[in-house]
Amino acid sequence: MKLKTLKMLVKLIEKGSFSAVADKLNLTQPAVSMQIKALEDRFNTDLVLRQEKEIKLTPAGKVVYRQSKKILNAWEEAKVEVEQVKGETFDQLIIGASTIPSEYLLPDLLAKFYKRFPQVEVLIKVGDSAEVINTLKDREVDLIIVGSKPNRNQFEVVSVIEDRLVLILPPEHKLGDASQVSLADLVEERVLIREEGSGTRKAMLAGLKKAGINKNEFNIGIQLGSTEAVISAVEAGLGVSFVSELAANKAVTNGRVVRVKVSDMLISRKLYLAYHQERKNETLIKEFRNIF
Incomplete structure (x- = not known):
C-alpha cells in the first residue's frame, strides 16, 4: 500500500x-x-x-x-x-517581529504552529523593523517577520501577507461621518507618526510622497513607539494617524477610533518573513513558513 x-x-x-x-x-x-x-x-x-x-x-x-x-x-x-x-534541535525557536506582526499576526500563527510542535519553546523579540532586521543579521533570532523588506544577500525573504495603511480619527472627530476625505482635509490636523525605523512610518511617508505631499506640509506633532500607542493617542483625541489595517480593525470594531477612506492616497505594503539562506532546509523554519 x-x-x-x-x-x-x-x-x-x-x-x-x-x-x-x-x-x-x-x-x-x-x-x-x-x-x-x-x-x-x-x-x-x-x-x-x-x-x-x-x-x-x-x-x-x-x-x-x-x-x-x-x-x-x-x-x-x-x-x-x-x-x-539526525541532530536537529527542537527545543526552541526565536522569532523577531516588528510591532504589527507581533501583536496582530503572530498569535494566530503560533496557535497553528503549536499544534505541530507543542514541545518547542517559542521566544518573541519585538522591535521596529530596522532593529529586528539587525537581530537576524547578528543571528540573535532564527527568523523574523517585519514590515520593511530586508535587503541582504544572505537572507531568504518571502512576502507572506499584504496589509494596508488606513486613516483613523478620534470617535467624535468632525470628519468621522464623511464617506471619504482628501489629504487636503488633513493639513490642519495634528498627525501622529511612528518612530524612526518603523515599517509603518516608512510606508506612510512613501504613500505621502507618491501622492505628491511633503511630510513638512503636515503638522506632525507626536512620534510614538508602537501602533497600539498611536491608536490610544488617537482615541484620546491627540490627533489622527495612518495605521495598519490589521491593527485598526479591532479598535474600530470596539468603537475606540473611526476609520475613513482617503480618496487620493492608497498605501499598501507587504509583511515579510526572512531567515538566513543556509538554514532554509531546517525543519522548524520550513514548518513555520508552511503555516502561511
Missing part, C-alpha cells in the same frame, strides 16, 4: 471531486480514478460512492479514510523524529 494512494483518498473526500484532486496533485483524472480503484480492489469492497456530482464514503470507506489520516499524520511525525535523531 502506497502512502500516495491513501493521500489521494483523503484529498478526494476533502476536495469532493476527482478533477480537483487531479489538479492538486498534477495528475490526470483517470490516473486518480485508477488509484482509488486499486485501493478498493485491495480491500475487495467499494470505498466511495459516485452520486452525480457528489462523492460519499461507504461504511468501509469511512474506516479506511479515518485510518488513512492517522497513517499520514504518523508518517509526518516520524519524519520530524528522524530529523531530531
Whole structure:
C-alpha cells in the first residue's frame, strides 16, 4: 500500500471531486480514478460512492479514510523524529517581529504552529523593523517577520501577507461621518507618526510622497513607539494617524477610533518573513513558513 494512494483518498473526500484532486496533485483524472480503484480492489469492497456530482464514503470507506489520516499524520511525525535523531534541535525557536506582526499576526500563527510542535519553546523579540532586521543579521533570532523588506544577500525573504495603511480619527472627530476625505482635509490636523525605523512610518511617508505631499506640509506633532500607542493617542483625541489595517480593525470594531477612506492616497505594503539562506532546509523554519 502506497502512502500516495491513501493521500489521494483523503484529498478526494476533502476536495469532493476527482478533477480537483487531479489538479492538486498534477495528475490526470483517470490516473486518480485508477488509484482509488486499486485501493478498493485491495480491500475487495467499494470505498466511495459516485452520486452525480457528489462523492460519499461507504461504511468501509469511512474506516479506511479515518485510518488513512492517522497513517499520514504518523508518517509526518516520524519524519520530524528522524530529523531530531539526525541532530536537529527542537527545543526552541526565536522569532523577531516588528510591532504589527507581533501583536496582530503572530498569535494566530503560533496557535497553528503549536499544534505541530507543542514541545518547542517559542521566544518573541519585538522591535521596529530596522532593529529586528539587525537581530537576524547578528543571528540573535532564527527568523523574523517585519514590515520593511530586508535587503541582504544572505537572507531568504518571502512576502507572506499584504496589509494596508488606513486613516483613523478620534470617535467624535468632525470628519468621522464623511464617506471619504482628501489629504487636503488633513493639513490642519495634528498627525501622529511612528518612530524612526518603523515599517509603518516608512510606508506612510512613501504613500505621502507618491501622492505628491511633503511630510513638512503636515503638522506632525507626536512620534510614538508602537501602533497600539498611536491608536490610544488617537482615541484620546491627540490627533489622527495612518495605521495598519490589521491593527485598526479591532479598535474600530470596539468603537475606540473611526476609520475613513482617503480618496487620493492608497498605501499598501507587504509583511515579510526572512531567515538566513543556509538554514532554509531546517525543519522548524520550513514548518513555520508552511503555516502561511
